[in-house]
Amino acid sequence: MTTNANRNEGDIVVIGGGVVGAAVALGLARSGARVIVLDEGDVAFRASRGNFALVWVQSKGLGMPEYALWTRRSAQDWHGLAAILREEAGIDVVHSQPGGFVPCLSEAELEKRTTAMRRLHNQEGLADFPYEVLGRTETKRRLPDIGKDVVGALYSPLDGHVNSLKLFRALREASARHGVDYRPNHAAEAIEPRDDGFRVRGAWGEIAAAKVVLAAGLGNARLAPMVGLDAPVKPSKGQIIVTEKTAPFLHHPMGTIRQTDEGGVMIGDSQEDRGFDTIVGQPVISVMAERAVRTFPRLAGLNVVRTWSALRVMSPDGFPIYEQSEKHPGAFVVTCHSGVTLAANHVLTLAPAILAGELPAAVASFSARRFHVPVHA
Ligand SMILES: Cc1cc2nc3c(=O)[nH]c(=O)nc-3n(C[C@H](O)[C@H](O)[C@H](O)COP(=O)(O)OP(=O)(O)OC[C@H]3O[C@@H](n4cnc5c(N)ncnc54)[C@H](O)[C@@H]3O)c2cc1C
Incomplete structure (x- = not known):
């Protein structure tokens, strides 16, 4: 490892300080690396x-069973990550895994979701993933506040949630205590592979490191080719509604409704292919609110205090991209749309493997090479 005290040299430069970059940086620093995080800052799409804030397992991995396994592993390891953050950052991120529901508002919807779940679990290695399809009576027994339109629900004990703002703060705080050098307003504009590592450049100057990790979210699409990698990620817009705080009534996260530890109810989160548009749109918000009120009629009595939209980082098939450059070993790309769920894997499994120089077999399927398979007529 580099022992040079020069502040513009590190063992590893992580480009991107979102939840993915922050998790990787913490994992690298906990493994002993000297890490510099470059982040573009508030002008970026973040x-x-x-x-x-879901740590969500059910419904993940149809079409790629390895993703279901990777997700379940992270959900399991999340208990350990929460303990690490409590100890090393002094912050309780309010992680819990009480099991999650997906309530359905018509028989057709329940049937469609059940079929998708069966197909998911018929894939190799996933037979022992626990889940239940519940009719209305059993759903009402477990969730007494549901409305008359709820015909049933899917349930998995693997699902959970956290306080994602506290998570972000805790990752940063723990990283700082492990010596991570976080530099906001440091957009990386160019990466130059050299024999002894990489030079990363921006308007602020230049940094040298033996390894570089691209964790720049949507920015990875532009950066990856500079080091012989490919990250064809695109934005997927998601809108969220938050209500005023209310007494706890919802003790399980749902796919699109959850009550935070602070009492507000979050209603989410749409999936829209609208390019880089982040404007909150009335029609979509109205549909989300209407579904939420049919699911839990008591929500109609709560005031909305905030709405927002943000852009997910979506690969062509929706699965993560993890890869080390063949052309320039030491350069890695790490990108996914569920960085909260996968935070435990990123801290505890992926980062130590990056430092060791070889990605684990569990992520071999997540190479971007899967997008280069020729399509035959
Ligand atoms: C509406 C919505 C709901 C979501 N819900 C969930 C959920 O319930 N559970 C879950 O697990 N995940 C969820 N996610 C996703 C999760 O929050 C993560 O944001 C996602 O995994 C991507 O994180 P990221 O760090 O890769 O990207 P970002 O958060 O976009 O961070 C990328 C960072 O890179 C920086 N950057 C970009 N270009 C450069 C550059 N050239 N140089 C330096 N820095 C650069 C930016 O400043 C930014 O800080 C949701 C996302 C959205 C939008």
């Missing part, structure tokens, strides 16, 4: 500041 998915991490707009998220719904």
Whole structure:
């Protein structure tokens, strides 16, 4: 490892200080690396500041069973991550795994979701993923506040949630205590591979490091080719509504409704292909609110205190991209749309592997090479 005290040299430069970059940086520093994080700052599109805070497993991985396994592993390891953050940052991120529901508002919807769940679990290695399909009576028994339009629900004990603002703060705080050098307003404009590592440049100057990790969210699409990688990520808009605080009534997260530890109810989160548009749009918000009120009629009596929209970081098939450059070993790309859920994996599994120089077998399927398979007529 580099021992030079020059402040513009590190073992590893992480480009991007969102929840993904912050998690990787913490994992690297906990493994002993000298880490510099470069972040573009508030002008950037930042998915991490707009998220719904689920640590969500059910419904993940149809079409790529490895993603379901990777997600379940992170959900399991989240208990350890929460303990680390409590100890090393002094922050309780209010993680819990009480199991999550997806309430359905018509028989057709329940049938469609059940079929998708069966197909998901028929894939190799996923037979033992626990989940239940609940009819109305059982759903009402477990969630007494549901409205008359709820016909049933899917339930998985693997699902949970956190306080994502506290998570972000805790990752940063723990990283700082481990010596991570976080530099806001440091957009990386160019990366130059050299024999002894990489030079990263911006308007602020230049930094040298033996390794570079691209964790710049939507910015990865532009940066990856500079080091022989590919990250064809695009924005997927998500809108969220937050109500005033109310007494606790919802003790489980749902796919699109959750009550935070502070009492507000979050209603989310749409998926829209609208390019880089982040304007909150009335029609979509109205549909989300209407569904939420049909699911829990008591929500109609709460005031909305905030709405926002943010851009997810979406690969062509929706699965993560993890890869080390073949052309320029030491350069890695790490990108996904569920960085809260996968934070435990990023801190505890991926980062130590990046430092060791080889990605684990569990992530071999997440190479961007999957997008280069020729399509035959
Ligand atoms: C509406 C919505 C709901 C979500 N809900 C959930 C959820 O419930 N559960 C879950 O697990 N995940 C959820 N997510 C996703 C999660 O919050 C993460 O944001 C996502 O995984 C991507 O994180 P990221 O750090 O890669 O990207 P970002 O948060 O976009 O961070 C990228 C960072 O890179 C920086 N950057 C970009 N270009 C450069 C450059 N050239 N140089 C230096 N820095 C650069 C930016 O400043 C930014 O800070 C949600 C996201 C959205 C939008």
